[in-house]
Amino acid sequence: MRLKPAGYPLKSLFQEYPVVSEPKLFELYAREQWYGEAVKPGCYLFDRRLYPDFAFKVVQVYPRFSVVGSETIITVERKAEAAKVEYDVSFEDVVGQENAKRKVKIIEKFLAEPEKFGKWAPRNVLFYGVSGTGKTMIAKALAAQTKVPLLPVKATSLIGEFVGEGAKQIHSLYERAEGIAPCIIFIDELDAIALDRHYQDLRGDVSEIVNSLLTEMDGIQKRTGVCTIAATNKIEFLDSSIRSRFEEEIEFKLPTAEERRIILEKNALTLPIELDCVNLGTIAKLAEGFSGRDLTEKVLKVALHRAIIENVKITQRHLEDIILRTKKEFREPPKEMFT
Numbered sequence: 001m002r003l004k005p006a007g008y009p010l011k012s013l014f015q016e017y018p019v020v021s022e023p024k025l026f027e028l029y030a031r032e033q034w035y036g037e038a039v040k041p042g043c044y045l046f047d048r049r050l051y052p053d054f055a056f057k058v059v060q061v062y063p064r065f066s067v068v069g070s071e072t073i074i075t076v077e078r079k080a081e082a083a084k085v086e087y088d089v090s091f092e093d094v095v096g097q098e099n100a101k102r103k104v105k106i107i108e109k110f111l112a113e114p115e116k117f118g119k120w121a122p123r124n125v126l127f128y129g130v131s132g133t134g135k136t137m138i139a140k141a142l143a144a145q146t147k148v149p150l151l152p153v154k155a156t157s158l159i160g161e162f163v164g165e166g167a168k169q170i171h172s173l174y175e176r177a178e179g180i181a182p183c184i185i186f187i188d189e190l191d192a193i194a195l196d197r198h199y200q201d202l203r204g205d206v207s208e209i210v211n212s213l214l215t216e217m218d219g220i221q222k223r224t225g226v227c228t229i230a231a232t233n234k235i236e237f238l239d240s241s242i243r244s245r246f247e248e249e250i251e252f253k254l255p256t257a258e259e260r261r262i263i264l265e266k267n268a269l270t271l272p273i274e275l276d277c278v279n280l281g282t283i284a285k286l287a288e289g290f291s292g293r294d295l296t297e298k299v300l301k302v303a304l305h306r307a308i309i310e311n312v313k314i315t316q317r318h319l320e321d322i323i324l325r326t327k328k329e330f331r332e333p334p335k336e337m338f339t
Contacts, residue, residue: 003056004077020076027074034068087140094134096259111146111182114225124228128235129252132293135231139186149183155192167212174216181225190230194242217245260284276313283319
């Protein structure tokens with residue numbers, strides 16, 4: 001009988017898969033556990049001891065309908081390793097944020113020689129600032145520059161249906177990171193779980209997730225070569241006990257007029273439709289308060305789509321109208337507030 005690791009019934013971000021290092025020993029264990037079980041291709045056998053609720057799928061059995069007995073030969077397929085994600089992002093791709101780039105140099109040096117830092121390692125760093133200012137890009141650039149794995153996770157995805165599920169995922173995440181260190185754990189939208197304790201207590205699972213995260217960040221169990229970078233758009237709402245765990249807070253600011261012009265120019269080069277006598281310097285000045293993401297997603301992309309619909313090139317009027325409309329929508333509260 002040939003088995004294939006299938007995972008847990010409940011979806012988890014960081015599933016712990018058993019590794020069969022001694023096939024003969026596992027065969028004895030499996031025969032004892034599943035003795036008398038009727039099996040056929042496609043059915044599942046659940047572990048009840050070492051990895052409770054972990055499922056193995058029956059891939060092949062002879063005869064086709066059989067029962068696990070004392071002479072049954074049982075083998076397990078190796079779980080295919082996930083392909084390593086490589087990011088084609090460099091610090092040069094991030095326009096502006098010079099202070100942030102300067103400060104993350106210490107993380108870059110640490111990931112290159114983690115054993116050299118010892119207790120002085122930059123374990124926990126917080127990125128904060130307006131959405132779309134390059135926090136995720138800098139984390140990806142760090143991973144690309146140092147050639148280390150980046151384990152990204154959104155804090156919102158840690159909030160599960162059952163209490164304890166998110167806490168388990170946190171510990172699994174750090175165990176996985178330790179196994180592939182040096183590496184970066186990047187937790188985005190930290191404010192989803194790290195708000196003031198009063199709000200955490202509204203949901204027991206959030207409190208458990210936070211406590212698990214604090215345990216890992218405190219380094220009670222030393223995980224050499226692991227750097228945690230968290231990102232938030234709402235640093236003022238974070239619980240003080242969580243903020244205190246970060247050795248460094250790095251601010252990401254909105255781009256200046258000159259930086260907005262550079263962002264527009266770099267992205268305009270990749271547009272599938274030409275610009276028609278557009279002064280991007282003027283557009284950049286008009287777009288005060290826009291982040292880099294706003295400029296690409298809310299300005300250039302919308303202008304491109306409008307030009308495609310009208311079957312024309314992208315004009316100055318397209319861009320100006322979109323910026324003015326976006327600013328107006330941002331300033332005006334929703335009508336339903338007054339109904």
